[in-house]
């Protein structure tokens with residue numbers, strides 16, 4: 001992890017003295033805010049806090065040896081989506097994702113997102129006209145990277161302007177409907193979460209599921225966004241999805257927020 005305030009960090013470090021009574025971290029933020037050179041998460045404490053070792057001039061420190069305990073306050077997912085210009089919070093997905101993932105924030109989660117976010121105006125499913133100000137391709141990948149402090153984030157897109165490499169983010173120029181290209185790019189990789197925010201065309205969504213469902217780890221999720229009422233995953237494709245995942249998944253459709261969540265059961 002990087003120092004407070006630098007790129008790629010969703011963390012605020014808080015140090016308080018051992019005799020000080022524990023309050024909610026939001027209050028502590030105002031009392032004792034410090035800059036640490038880096039933080040290494042040791043354990044989760046609550047939804048948005050972790051207990052962490054931190055680095056100062058003399059190297060890595062266990063906070064108990066120094067002045068007290070270090071909490072690291074982690075930014076809310078909705079704020080991260082907005083910060084990087086993704087429209088996911090505006091589209092109402094944050095409560096779904098936060099409820100699924102809030103206890104995994106410091107785990108080494110591996111997430112693949114189909115649809116990185118092209119800014120080529122005429123491209124199919126472009127972010128032009130949908131993104132928040134300051135958007136660059138990869139907005140949601142950066143939000144996921146900051147949200148999962150120890151996570152590995154992979155993006156897949158068909159447009160060349162979406163390709164980049166950053167800390168804990170890699171991207172592939174691959175069409176989610178092309179099984180051979182997917183297998184060549186991803187090799188034997190498996191994921192805790194696969195999220196389809198690509199073309200939003202139901203045939204493509206179903207093809208992606210067929211090509212990548214086997215890459216979801218047991219206990220993981222395959223999620224498809226933007227299921228509008230006319231989307232055939234609600235209708236004629238729905239029995240096909242059920243037949244395809246069989247007894248390996250529990251399905252959740254939210255018609256209010258147009259999202260399909262498949263959770264792969266652990267046997």
Ligand SMILES: C[S@@+](CC[C@H](N)C(=O)[O-])C[C@H]1O[C@@H](n2cnc3c(N)ncnc32)[C@H](O)[C@@H]1O
Nearest residue numbers: 086115116117118139140157158175176198199
């Ligand atoms: C809505 S944008 C993704 C936005 C991004 N997830 C975010 O929130 O910052 C959809 C992207 O899907 C890409 N796309 C469209 N069809 C695709 C396909 N078949 N395979 C992979 N990506 C595709 C588009 O090029 C576009 O960049």
